[in-house]
Amino acid sequence: MSAITRDEVAHLARLSRLALTGNELDHYATQLDAIIEAVAKVAEVAAEDVPPSSHALPLTNVFRADEVRQSLTPEQALAGAPAVEDDRFRVPRILGEEA
């Protein structure tokens, strides 16, 4: 039995905001199936009582000094924007998507 179906890959693509074609879904379903089957071997390590590590360093709550510093100007911040209007990022509509 395969670890992941084409329908599941289509769902992952939606969650990942990737508009994939039918051919791509077939291709990724085969490859992801092989990868997931391999990485499932992490289960071989008996680690029930072991705490998880999200990070290699034992650091918590690192703050920098609360000082006023120079930040980007609006021109700098908008310089790489795909579309700009009135000193703001112009974006496609985000509301009424259900309509």
Add this chain to the structure above:
Amino acid sequence: MSLIRKTAAELASMIAAGEVSSVEVAEAHLDRMAEVEPKVKAFLHVDRETTIEQAQAVDTRLRAGEKLGPLAGVPIAHKDIFTTRDMPTTAASKILEGWRPPYDATVTKRLREAGLVILGKTNLDEFAMGSSTENSAFHPTRNPWDLTKVPGGSSGGSSAAVAAYEAPLSTGTDTGGSIRQPASVTGIVGMKPTYGGSSRYGLIAFASSLDTPGPFARNVLDAALLQEAFSGHDPMDSTSIDAPVPSVVEAARNADVAGMRIGVLKEFGGEGFQPGVLARYNETVQLLESLGAKVVEVSCPSFTVALYAYYLVAPSECSSNLARFDAMRYGLRAGDDGTRSAEEVMALTRAAGFGPEVKRRIMLGTYALSSGYYDAYYGQAQKVRTVISREFEAAYQQVDVLVSPTTPTTAFAIGERVDDPMAMYLADLCTIPSNLAGNAAISVPCGLAEEDGLPVGLQIMAPVLADDRCYRVGAAVEQALESRWGGPLLKEAPSL
């Protein structure tokens, strides 16, 4: 000897003594690039004028008596994943094609302050995801030893540039082996510093708990000088270590392994390893013993599953990090015809802007983080990460450093593994454990494999903040082998 064959330390002292100007050194390298780039294709962006301007500025500062660092005036190739204000920064992705960052990465800033002259931005696997540089959206880079082979990856442009004498130094980033593996397969030195020892500010994120900037050079001392130039605490990176570190430059000059305890990892060396790689590796271990080191066999049983834990941890972090490419504030926007919603534009842009490996990893990470799968995949991988760190700690109770081959095979052919992701991932088998534990590790050349005449690398691993041990052992190996070979390994490379 021509300027391009000199070490970075030699060039720096010639520039400091006024024997040659930084502009002359930069020009010699730009000329070399013009000659060999059509074959090697190490760079994504080269701008002669900007480079000469930087060199002129350094010459002016030096003439004015300004005290600059020990690499002042030396040219460097910079991986195109560090932001640079005066050059485009793409991470080798179509989604960032043509982007000009509004700020310099900390590593970039420190290179400039130290008087290093940036020759251009080097090619990489898109967003540093890959082991061959074939995942660049723009073009593959070729291995200077054999133009039909890969230069390793993800920092393959940086390794190729140094191996092809286009630059004496380059920068890289190592998330699962992306500095050490390319260094190994191109016959040069590449170091992954302790995680947190070098700043990630302005480094385009792939897997934030693993990404580590580090140096490439043609010898151990040059690599140490470069690491020292850009490392150290950075308040702009909350995972930057604020602690004193032993001098790596001193260690690179020390080169004494007498009495050091060296652990040979039992898990790396059997099936799947090329015989020619193992032959050079075993000889080098014997060499260390003859230099007075005490060699013992060490076992870290979970290292064999480190690869699998990595391919859950890194894609999970990548799926989260790369969510920032949303077609709204910078980078590519595709399909915005006035009728489509932001969400539709986002999905079309990401489909058009990301290459196949990036899409694969984003979906794999999304899967591993999904409810219902989280505990079995990401959660278990995080526990394995703890187990691996503990096995390292136990090993370092017995030994000062651990060694292994850097990669199971020498450079593979371009195209050979592109359609088989798992085969590609195996290139990082030996390098991944040090990333999961945040430890330091270096790759130094240790000879050519008999069957194909291609370079083999020795990996030397050390505990957190013991980067100096990597350099000390690396320098000892380099010194002993170069006296045997009558010069650096790279002199065996065919002329381009």
